[in-house]
Amino acid sequence: MRLRSAFRTAGRGFPLWVYLSALVLVPTIGVIALTAFLVRSAVAEAATATSAEAAVRAVAQLDAARSSVEHEIIPVLSLAVLRDPAAVAATGLPSALVQAQLAQSEGALAQSQQVTDDALASVPAGSVGAEVAERAAAQLAGVRAGAAGRQDTPQDTYTGYLAVSDMLTAAQRDAASAARGDEVSVGTNRATRDVELVARLARTASRAIPLFLSTQTTLSGTDGPALDWRAAWRTYTDARAQMDELTQPALVAAWDAVRTSETLTAVDDVLAAQADDASAAPISILQVAALVSQNTDRDAALTGLLQTAVGNAQAAAAADHEAADGRRDRTLLGALGALLAATFGAALTGRSISRSLRVLAGQADRVSRGELVEVEGGGPREVRTVSTALGSAVASLRRIQAQSAAVAEGDLSSPVLEQPLPGPLGEVVHASVQQIVESVRERERLQFALTHQATHDPLTGLSNRAQARVLVNAALHRAQRSGAMTGLLFVDLDGFKSVNDGFGHAHGDAVLQEVARRLLATVRSGDVVCRLGGDEFVVLVEQVAEERDLVELAERVVAVTARPIDIGADQVWIGASVGVAVARDAGTDADVLFAEADAAAYRAKGHGRGRAEVFDEALRAELTARAELEAAITAALRNGEMQLHYQPVLDVATSRLTGYEALIRWNRPGHGMVPPDSFIPTAEATRLICELDRWVLNEATRQLAEWRAEDPAAADRTLAVNISGRHLAEAGVVDDVLAALAASGFPAELLIVEVTETVLVDDPAAIDNLAALRAHGVSIAIDDFGTGFTSIGQLRSMPVDTLKIDRSFIASAEAGNRELVALIIRAAHTFGLTVVAEGVEEVDQLELLRADACDLVQGYLLSRPLPAAAVSSFRDGAHAPVV
Incomplete structure (x- = not known):
């Protein structure tokens, strides 16, 4: 009955043709989608080719306009010469000939202007470059008016024409870039590149002659700077050399013919001779006329070459368009054929499968009605397999029927009862249940492991930072209910970095594991030890009776940490600075408790390390004051309270002013001028130091750029700016320096970045950033050399250009100090470094430095750091240095 009911239920499903239709429809939709994608791609390629062709056409139109604009320059310059009495007198030409030449130049100018107007008007509205052509026409009208009214000098007129030409040249380059791209074929890209090369040659060729002719005659009343025609000649020769990069054989042959x-050659030979001999005499007026005529022919030849290159590029783009259309048509035909073949094949296959399945379905229906008929089937292999399976099921049913009959008849000894039925369901279900139970247990084990990994440090097995915060929060909530005190010990290892540096990270890991074991052995059973990361641990202590108990525990932690640690054959020593914080009220949260313990540990390190300190009201007031100072520094940057003073740096040998060191000062409202030592350390503890560095960079480079513009003598003066180690370790420090230079226009080669010795020794990232700055032209100086741990031998491998000797060495009166300073200077010079002596306050010190061949000096003897307003008087000699 169940089998029959199942067949009846199956009979209410969809007929086979629906499924076969779906099997055909799904790939058909895929083929259609793929075809649509390919056709769309082909159409897009055709559109790209059309755009490239239009862009190349725009290159030719814009080049024609540009060439016409530049051709106006020669008749304009000729008129300027012919209308200038002094220039006419210098030529020695008869007056009648001058008047004839004047009329000829006026006619040539009118003709050139008409050609230019026609070229600009020929750029179709709405096409690439149309907007630029309109603006060029408007600007050209102004240039012509200034030249016709003689309000502008010839140089100004030439510069005006050049500005219009540059506008068209920029539009021409944009059009060429539009014709090139990733979606354009290689052939079209190469052809477009050839157009750019020829256009550049034509452009540079047309500019050299007007500049050259402007140097052949001196006009009266012209006192502006001479235009450098040799620079234009060099640009032209560079463009001519780049013509070797042409890729199209036909264009190469055409260029060979023109070259x-x-x-x-007639024009190039004249210009080459004049360019090679700076003292060559100006050419005669007849030679000028011949050169102008030859230049017109040369420009015509180059224009023809450009037209050839443009035609080739347009042909390549048209070929791309035709190829894209062909791919589109072939794709459509192929897709149509595939769809027809798929439909015909599906129809044949469906007919064969349907016939076989109808036979099998009829037999299955009879079985569902209880008729255990013989099952036979043909058709595909899958249908035969189903027929075989159904036959096996019928055989099993016959066996059940036989066993049922034997039982019904009471024949319990019948051999048929001994035959087991295939697939004992009970055993399968039981095995399945056991497998499900085992799967659930395995999932619980994995879930526990993942939770442990997320909350514990993999190296020591202790709770990690995130879990520590959760545990502290939970302990504070429990203390809130019970009223008990909760303590937190912040353990910061001393000397751990030297273990990593001296023995390697494997030894460092072993040290951390041993410290974790010692901490666990030292604390009470209910206390929790966590590792925050690096060499920082915390100990959470609940139910604290007295603060003294926490201090004693902290002292035990210091003691056990100070014991030597054996790692293989090596023995290392470290220490610990411990900060103790106590939560006595319900208002304390986990973050506050962590911050207080951390601050106490920081004070322990500051008081000599290897000791314990308790967070008290004095430290709380210190933290509050630090937070207030940080807020005040932030407000000072925003409100413009920061100022820069500039201490001059002088050459020892000549007493010449060579540059300045920019030093920050804070004019704090209500406090007056705050010395840097009072706020720089607080800023260095946070990212505020980076903001201060950026402000100093921008303000100092802006000020030096302004002085350079005001005073030509300041053009080569350097600017030294201190940058903190924290800022130098950040990836964005190079961008910060380059952005300040770009915004101010101050040259990179005049900027000196001063860093401390510890930055160069301790921070590889900072060294990489300094090397990157040097690659951009910025100089690097070691500030306060001698106070750190840098050896003289290390200087050869460091990215450093300047060494600044600390003022303590200059001011010291010890017997061997002068020899040490002299040794440092000689060693620095050996490595090619510049030496600056800081803190020079006495004449004797300056004389000794001069005797030791020190390069540069700065100090109160020469000048105190000056506000920007006072630097000008120093430059003018009001504060003359002691020599």
């Missing part, structure tokens, strides 16, 4: 033609 060797008399039209090109």
Whole structure:
């Protein structure tokens, strides 16, 4: 009955043709989608080719306009010469000939202007470069008016024409870039690149002659700077050399014909001779006229070459368009054929499968009605397999029927009862249940392991930072209910870095594991030890009776940590500075308790390390004052309270002013001028120091750039700026320096970044950033050399240009101090470094430094750090240095 009910239920499903139709429809949709994608891609390629062709056409139109604009320059310059009495007198030409030449130049100018107007008007509205052509026409009208009214000098007129030409040149480059791209074929890209090369050659060729002619005649009333025609000549020769990069054989052949033609060589030979001999005499007026005529022929030849290159590029783009259309058509035809083949094949296969399945379905229906018929089937292998399976089921049913009959008849000894039924369901279900139970248990084990990994340190097995915060929060909540005190010990290892540096990280890991074991053995059974990361641990202590108990525990931690640690054959020593914080009220949260314990540990380190300190009201007041100072520094940057003073740096040998060191000062409202030592350490403890560094960089480079503009003598003066180690370790410090230089226009080669010795020794990231700054032209100086741990031998491998000797060595009266200073100077010079002596306050000190060949000095003897307003008087000699 169940089998029959199942077949009846199955009969209410969808017929086979629905499923076969779905099997055909799904790939058909995929084919259609793929075809649509390919067709869309082909259409996009065709559109790209059309755009490239239009862009190349725009290159030609814009180049024609640009060439016409530049051709106006020669008749304009000729008129300027012919209308200038002094220039006409210098030529020695008869007046009648001058008047004839004047009329000829006026006609040439009118013709050139008409050609230019036609070229600009030929750029179709709405096309690439149309907007630039309109703006160029408007700007050109102003240039012509200034030249016609003689309000502008020839140099100004030429500069005006050049500005219009540059506008068209920029638009021409943009059009060429639009014609090139990732979606354009390699052939079109190469052809477009050839157009750019030829256009650049034509552009540079047309600019050299007007500049050259402007140097052949001196006009009266012209006192502006001479235009450098040799620079234009060098640009032209560079463009001519780049023509070797042409890729199209036909264009290369055309260029070979133009390059060797008399039209090109005649002009180039004259300019080359004048360029090679700076003392060459100006050419005669007849030679000028011939050169102008030859230049016109040369420009025409180069214009023809450009038209050839443009035609090739347009042909390549048109070929791309045709190829894209062909791919589109082939894709559509192929997809149509595939769809027809798939539909026909599906129809044949469906007919065969349907016939076989109808036979099998009829037999299955009879079985569902209780008729245990013989099952036979043909058709595909899968249908035969189903027929075989159904036959086996019928055989099993016959066996059950036989066993049922034997039982019904009471024949319990019948051999049929001895035959087991296939697939004992009970055993399968039981095995399945056991497998499910085992799977659940395995999932619980994995879940516990993952939870442990997320909350514990993998190296020591202690709770990690995130879990420590959770545990402290929970302990504080319990203390809130019970009213008991909760303590937190912040353990910061002393000397751990030297273990890593001296023995390697494997030894460092072993040290951390041993410290964890010792801490666990030292604390009470209910206390919790956590590792925050690095060499920092915390101990959470609940139910604290007296603060003294926490101090005693902290002292035991210091003692057990100070014992030597054996690691293999090596023995290392470290220590611990412990900060103790106590939560006595319900208002304390975990973050506050962590901050208080950390601050106490910091004070322990400051008091000599290897000791314990308790967070008290004095430390709380110190933290409050630090937070207030940080807020005040932030407000000072925002409100413009920070100032820069500039201490001059002088050359020892000549007493010449060579540069300045920028030093920050804070004019704090209500406090007056705050010395840097009072706020820089607080800023260095946070990211505020980076903000201060950025402000100093921007303000100092801006000020030096302003002085350079005001005083030509300040053009080579350097600027030294201190940058903190924290800022140098950040990835963005190079961008900060380059952004300040770009915003101010101050040259990178005049900027000196001063760093401390510890930055160069301790921080590889800072060294990499300093090397990157040097690659951009910025100089690097070691500040306060001699107070750190840098050896003289290390200087050869450091990214350093300047060494600044600390003022303590300059001011010291010890017997061997002068020899030490002299040794440092000689060693620095050996490595090619510049030496600056700081803190020079006495004439004798300056004389000794001069005798030791020190390069530069700064100090109160020469000048105190000056506000920006006072630096000008120093430059003018009001504060002359002692020599």
